[in-house]
Amino acid sequence: MKETLEQIRREALAALSETKTAADLEALRVRYLGKKGELTALLKQMGRLSAEERPVMGQLANEVREALTEALARQQTVLEAAALHARLEAETLDVTIPGKPVEVGHKHPMYTVLDEIKDIFIGMGFDILDGPEIEQAEYNFTKLNAPEDHPSRDWTDTFYLTEDSSVLLRSQTSPMQIRAMETRELPIRIISPGRVYRKDEVDATHSPMFHQIEGLVVDKGITMADLKGTLNTVIRQIYGPDTQTRFRPHHFPFTEPSCEVDIQCHKCGGKGCPTCKGEGWIEVLGAGMVHPKVLRNCNVDPDVYSGFAFGFGLERLALGQFKISDMRLIFENDVRFLSQF
Ligand code: PHE
Numbered sequence: 001m002k003e004t005l006e007q008i009r010r011e012a013l014a015a016l017s018e019t020k021t022a023a024d025l026e027a028l029r030v031r032y033l034g035k036k037g038e039l040t041a042l043l044k045q046m047g048r049l050s051a052e053e054r055p056v057m058g059q060l061a062n063e064v065r066e067a068l069t070e071a072l073a074r075q076q077t078v079l080e081a082a083a084l085h086a087r088l089e090a091e092t093l094d095v096t097i098p099g100k101p102v103e104v105g106h107k108h109p110m111y112t113v114l115d116e117i118k119d120i121f122i123g124m125g126f127d128i129l130d131g132p133e134i135e136q137a138e139y140n141f142t143k144l145n146a147p148e149d150h151p152s153r154d155w156t157d158t159f160y161l162t163e164d165s166s167v168l169l170r171s172q173t174s175p176m177q178i179r180a181m182e183t184r185e186l187p188i189r190i191i192s193p194g195r196v197y198r199k200d201e202v203d204a205t206h207s208p209m210f211h212q213i214e215g216l217v218v219d220k221g222i223t224m225a226d227l228k229g230t231l232n233t234v235i236r237q238i239y240g241p242d243t244q245t246r247f248r249p250h251h252f253p254f255t256e257p258s259c260e261v262d263i264q265c266h267k268c269g270g271k272g273c274p275t276c277k278g279e280g281w282i283e284v285l286g287a288g289m290v291h292p293k294v295l296r297n298c299n300v301d302p303d304v305y306s307g308f309a310f311g312f313g314l315e316r317l318a319l320g321q322f323k324i325s326d327m328r329l330i331f332e333n334d335v336r337f338l339s340q341f
Pocket residue numbers: 171172173174215252255286287288309310311312
C-alpha cells in the first residue's frame with residue numbers, strides 16, 4: 001500500500017503540473033480525489049490493514065491527499081493567471097492607432113443657395129409651390145402666350161415626349177404661373193423652384209438640365225414698381241446690400257413689359273473681367289408684368305388684377321455666390337469638389 005500511495009503521489013503531481021486548462025485540472029481532481037477516485041478507493045481499503053500499519057498508512061494517505069489538494073490549488077492559480085494573461089493579450093486595444101474617419105455628408109451647395117432663397121421669399125409672404133417636370137405643351141407654351149412658331153417650341157430646342165408635341169419635359173418653370181392661377185385663390189404670391197430641360201450642349205455655362213425658380217405675384221394694383229422693389233430686395237439679400245442692379249428691356253411672350261435683370265459684376269465691380277465676359281454686368285433673371293392674355297387664359301380679369309413674374313437660374317446664383325467658374329462642377333457630384341462648401 002505504501003508503494004501504491006507513493007506512486008499515486010508521483011503520478012498525480014506530474015500530471016497536475018502538465019495541465020493546461022481548468023477542465024484538465026478538474027478531470028485530475030475527480031480521478032484522484034473524487035468519490036470514486038484512486039486515492040479514495042485506496043483509503044477504503046484501510047480497514048484491512050493490521051492495527052500497527054493502519055496509523056502509519058493513514059498518516060501517509062493524509063499527506064498524499066494534502067499534497068494533491070495543495071498542488072491542485074496551486075495549479076489552479078497558475079492556470080487562471082495564464083488564462084487572464086491570454087485574454088488581456090488578445091483583447092489589447094492599441095489606442096495609438098489612428099481611427100477610421102467617418103465621412104459625413106452635407107448639403108449640396110446649390111441646395112444651400114435654394115434654401116436661402118426660399119427663406120428670403122417666405123419672409124416676404126410667398127408660398128413655395130412644387131410642379132411637374134413632365135408638362136403639357138399647353139401649359140409650357142400655349143397658355144403662356146407663346147405663338148405656334150416660337151423658336152423655343154422647336155424639336156431642336158425642347159424634349160418632346162409624344163409625336164404630336166403635346167407632352168414635353170418642361171423647358172422653364174413658367175407653366176407654374178398658369179398652374180398657380182388655376183388652382184389658387186387671388187391674391188397670389190408664390191415661388192416654384194424645380195428642374196427644367198433644354199436641348200443645350202454641355203459647357204461651362206450650359207446643361208440640358210438645370211434649375212429655375214419661378215415667381216408670381218397677382219393682386220389688385222400690382223405695378224412695375226412692386227416688381228423692381230421685390231427683386232432689388234431679394235438680390236441685395238443674396239449678393240449684399242450694396243449690389244447695383246440694372247433692369248434691361250427684353251421680350252418674353254408671357255410678360256409685357258418684360259425685362260432682364262443684371263447685377264454689377266461681383267468679381268470686378270463693373271470694370272469688366274472674364275467672369276462677366278468684359279461686360280461689367282451679369283444677367284441673373286428674367287421678369288416682367290404678367291401679360292393680360294396670360295391672365296385671361298387663367299380666368300383672371302386683367303382690368304381688375306395685375307401681376308409680375310420672374311425666373312431665376314439657380315445654378316447661376318450658386319456659381320456667383322460660391323465663385324464657382326464651371327457649371328459642370330455643380331452636376332458632377334465629385335466629393336472632392338462638394339466637400340469644400
Ligand atoms: N421663363 C423665362 C426663361 O426661362 C424666365 C421668365 C420667367 C421671364 C418669368 C419672365 C417671367 O427664360
